Amino acid sequence: MSFTGILSIALGAILVENFILVKFLGICPFLGVSKKMDTALGMGFAVIFVMGLASIFCWVVNEWLLVPFNLEYMQTVVYILVIAALVQFVEMFLQKAVPSLYQALGIYLPLITTNCAVLGVALLNTQYGYNFLESVVYGITGGIGFTIAIVLFASVRERLEFADCPKAFEGFPIALVTAGLIALAFMGFSGLKVW
Amino acid sequence: MNNILYAVLVLGILGAVFGFVLAYASKVFAVEVDPRQEEILGVLPGANCGGCGFPGCSGYAAAIVEGKAPLNRCAAGGAECAKKISAIMGVDAGEIEKSVALVRCSGGPNVTKKYEYLGIKDCLSASRMPGGGPNECPYACIGLGSCVAACPFGAISVTDGLAHVDREKCVGCMACAAACPKNVIVKVPYSADITVACSSKEKGAVLRKYCDIGCLGCKICEKACPSGAIHVVDNLAVIDYSKCTSCGLCAQKCPRKLIRDSKLNRENDIDENAAQAE
Numbered sequence: 001m002s003f004t005g006i007l008s009i010a011l012g013a014i015l016v017e018n019f020i021l022v023k024f025l026g027i028c029p030f031l032g033v034s035k036k037m038d039t040a041l042g043m044g045f046a047v048i049f050v051m052g053l054a055s056i057f058c059w060v061v062n063e064w065l066l067v068p069f070n071l072e073y074m075q076t077v078v079y080i081l082v083i084a085a086l087v088q089f090v091e092m093f094l095q096k097a098v099p100s101l102y103q104a105l106g107i108y109l110p111l112i113t114t115n116c117a118v119l120g121v122a123l124l125n126t127q128y129g130y131n132f133l134e135s136v137v138y139g140i141t142g143g144i145g146f147t148i149a150i151v152l153f154a155s156v157r158e159r160l161e162f163a164d165c166p167k168a169f170e171g172f173p174i175a176l177v178t179a180g181l182i183a184l185a186f187m188g189f190s191g192l193k194v195w
Numbered sequence: 196m197n198n199i200l201y202a203v204l205v206l207g208i209l210g211a212v213f214g215f216v217l218a219y220a221s222k223v224f225a226v227e228v229d230p231r232q233e234e235i236l237g238v239l240p241g242a243n244c245g246g247c248g249f250p251g252c253s254g255y256a257a258a259i260v261e262g263k264a265p266l267n268r269c270a271a272g273g274a275e276c277a278k279k280i281s282a283i284m285g286v287d288a289g290e291i292e293k294s295v296a297l298v299r300c301s302g303g304p305n306v307t308k309k310y311e312y313l314g315i316k317d318c319l320s321a322s323r324m325p326g327g328g329p330n331e332c333p334y335a336c337i338g339l340g341s342c343v344a345a346c347p348f349g350a351i352s353v354t355d356g357l358a359h360v361d362r363e364k365c366v367g368c369m370a371c372a373a374a375c376p377k378n379v380i381v382k383v384p385y386s387a388d389i390t391v392a393c394s395s396k397e398k399g400a401v402l403r404k405y406c407d408i409g410c411l412g413c414k415i416c417e418k419a420c421p422s423g424a425i426h427v428v429d430n431l432a433v434i435d436y437s438k439c440t441s442c443g444l445c446a447q448k449c450p451r452k453l454i455r456d457s458k459l460n461r462e463n464d465i466d467e468n469a470a471q472a473e
Contacts, residue, residue, distance in 0.1 A: 078209065082209075085217060092220050
C-alpha cells in the first residue's frame with residue numbers, strides 16, 4: 001500500500017467525503033451534543049475511538065467469518081452485533097482500567113453504540129473493498145472528520161446563542177440553517193485530489 | 196438449505212460468544228460502587244445546579260459516600276433532603292438553615308446611564324464595555340438577565356432593568372451570583388427580614404452625584420441598631436444576621452430608605468388589603 005493511497009483515503013474521509021457534512025451520517029449526535037464546545041470534543045474523541053475499533057473488528061469478522069461462508073448479505077446484522085458488543089466491552093474495560101478516560105468519554109461512549117456513522121464506516125470499508133490497513137485508516141480519519149465537523153458546528157452554535165436573530169428562528173431552526181451552510185461550504189472540497 | 200443453516204449458525208454462535216465474553220468481562224472488570232451512592236442520588240433533587248460545590252448531583256453523592264462532604268450541602272433539597280441522606284448514611288445531619296439569594300441594588304429605572312447599550316443581551320458583555328458598562332454606578336445591576344438564564348429554578352426575574360428574587364422559589368444554590376459580573380447578588384438567610392438593597396462601596400459624596408437611593412455610608416443605621424448587628428464597611432451598610440433581631444430600627448432611620456424591612460411591607464400589604472376589604 002503506497003503512502004499516497006493512505007493519504008488520499010485520509011483526506012477523503014476528513015474533507016471530501018466528510019461523514020456528517022457530505023454523507024449525512026451521524027446527524028443525531030451532530031445536532032444533539034453540539035451546544036457546547038467541550039461536550040462536542042468529548043463526543044468527537046469517543047467517535048474516533050469507536051470508529052477505529054469498529055473498523056478493525058468488522059474487517060476481521062467479515063474477512064474470516066462472513067466471506068468464507070458466503071454470508072456477505074448478513075453484513076449489516078453482524079456489524080450491528082459486533083459494534084454493540086464491542087462498545088459494551090470497551091466501556092467495561094475502560095471503567096476498570098482507565099477511569100480517567102472513562103470519565104472523559106462519559107455518556108458519549110454508550111450513546112454511539114447505535115450511531116449510524118459507526119455502522120456506516122464498517123459497511124463502507126467492505127463496500128470499497130479496503131484491506132486491513134486501509135480500513136483502519138478510513139475508520140480513524142472518518143472519526144477525525146466527524147470531530148472537525150461537530151467542533152466547527154459547536155463553535156458556531158455557541159455564538160448563535162447571543163446572536164440577535166428573528167424570534168421564529170431562535171434555537172434549532174437557525175442551527176439547522178447553519179448546519180446547511182457548513183455542509184455547503186464542505187462541498188467546496190469535492191474537487192480536492194491527491195495524486 | 197446450507198445457506199440458511201450457516202447463516203443461523205454463524206449469527207447464533209457469534210451472539211453466544213459475545214454474550215459469554217461480556218458476561219465474563221462484567222465479572223472481571225467489575226467496579227465496586229457503594230450502593231449508598233445510588234440511593235443518595237435517588238434522594239437528591241437531580242437539578243445538577245452545582246450549589247453544593249460539586250460537579251452535579253452524582254458528584255455530590257460520590258463525595259458524601261467517600262466522607263468528603265457534609266450531608267447538608269444540598270441547597271435545592273433543603274432540610275428534608277439532608278434528613279433522608281442522613282438516614283441512608285446512618286448519621287445525624289445537623290440543622291440546616293434555608294438561605295436565598297438577594298439582589299443588593301434598588302436601581303432599575305433610577306440608575307443614571309452613561310450611554311445607551313445596544314449590544315449583546317448579556318450582563319458580562321455589557322460590563323466589559325468602556326467604563327464598566329452603561330450604568331453610571333459601577334456596582335449597579337445591569338438588568339440584562341444573565342442571572343435569569345443561570346437560574347435552574349426560575350426564581351429570578353428582571354423587571355424595569357433590575358433583577359428580583361422570588362424567595363419562595365429560590366433554593367439558595369447561588370448559580371445567579373456566579374453569573375453576575377457585578378457581584379450584586381449575595382446569599383442571605385431565608386428568615387432575614389431586614390435587607391440592604393445596595394452594594395455600592397463608593398464614598399457618599401461621589402455616589403450622591405449619580406444615585407439618589409444608594410448607600411452613603413452615613414452610619415445612622417449603625418447608631419440606631421440596639422444589638423450591634425449592622426456596620427458600615429467600605430462605605431456600605433452590612434448586616435450580621437447572626438446578631439440581627441429584625442427590630443427594623445435601621446430601616447426606619449435610613450435617610451435613603453434603602454434598608455428594607457419585609458415585615459413592614461407585609462403589614463402594609465395587610466393594611467391595604469384590609470382597607471380594600473372595607
